[in-house]
Amino acid sequence: MSADPYNAHAFDRCAAELVANVRELAARGWTPATSSNFSMRMDERHVAITASGGDKGRLDASGLMVVDLDGAPVGTDRRPSAETLLHTRLYRRFPEVGCVLHTHSHNQTVASRLFAGAGHVRLEGYELLKAFAGTGTHETALDLPVLPNSQDMVALSALADAGLDRGPAWGYLIDGHGLYAWGRDMAEARRHLEAFEFLLGCELDLRRLQQ
Numbered sequence: 001m002s003a004d005p006y007n008a009h010a011f012d013r014c015a016a017e018l019v020a021n022v023r024e025l026a027a028r029g030w031t032p033a034t035s036s037n038f039s040m041r042m043d044e045r046h047v048a049i050t051a052s053g054g055d056k057g058r059l060d061a062s063g064l065m066v067v068d069l070d071g072a073p074v075g076t077d078r079r080p081s082a083e084t085l086l087h088t089r090l091y092r093r094f095p096e097v098g099c100v101l102h103t104h105s106h107n108q109t110v111a112s113r114l115f116a117g118a119g120h121v122r123l124e125g126y127e128l129l130k131a132f133a134g135t136g137t138h139e140t141a142l143d144l145p146v147l148p149n150s151q152d153m154v155a156l157s158a159l160a161d162a163g164l165d166r167g168p169a170w171g172y173l174i175d176g177h178g179l180y181a182w183g184r185d186m187a188e189a190r191r192h193l194e195a196f197e198f199l200l201g202c203e204l205d206l207r208r209l210q211q
């Protein structure tokens with residue numbers, strides 16, 4: 001545990017935004033069985049993140065804590081999300097990223113299995129691609145990476161980081177696991193998460209209908 005001081009107001013601001021949004025995402029069934037984790041950047045050294053375990057549909061500020069960019073708890077002995085390093089790696093790599101959202105929806109999990117062999121899901125020709133920051137037309141393609149799952153977060157976060165060298169992305173899937181999506185703030189991260197969820201649902205339906 002680090003004692004590195006942080007601004008309590010910054011934590012309260014992030015906590016309020018996280019609690020409201022996480023509960024809404026949980027109400028959609030995207031966080032089954034205590035799965036999923038969520039974070040927001042507080043400042044250049046601190047991140048507010050969900051503690052490990054707990055029903056995300058009942059999240060309140062007591063289910064949130066502070067970690068540094070190495071994933072070490074700050075000012076508490078509580079256990080942060082088991083997947084904290086996947087969050088902090090993104091905050092380290094992209095100074096502009098302000099929010100990381102990880103969910104385990106049915107669509108995300110099925111798509112991660114279906115497209116694991118290809119290593120990505122190609123999302124192409126959809127109007128909703130314009131939901132992704134920097135995309136102004138449907139006449140484009142976005143490859144959502146699919147990574148192999150692992151319980152070794154050091155290895156998995158390094159793999160995710162290497163995958164991002166291949167091109168810009170606002171998210172990745174993990175095989176049999178779920179989706180990570182991020183953005184400059186909560187509103188953008190949530191827009192990206194919702195767009196991925198919708199587009200993955202479209203891809204799954206198309207495959208069913210094309211059988």
Ligand SMILES: CSC[C@@H](O)[C@@H](O)C(=O)COP(=O)(O)O
Nearest residue numbers: 033034035036037052053081082
């Ligand atoms: C309850 S199974 C899901 C977990 O293994 C994990 O993938 C997850 O998303 C939640 O872990 P957590 O440690 O609560 O952040």
Ligand SMILES: [Zn+2]
Nearest residue numbers: 035036083178
């Ligand atoms: Zn998970």
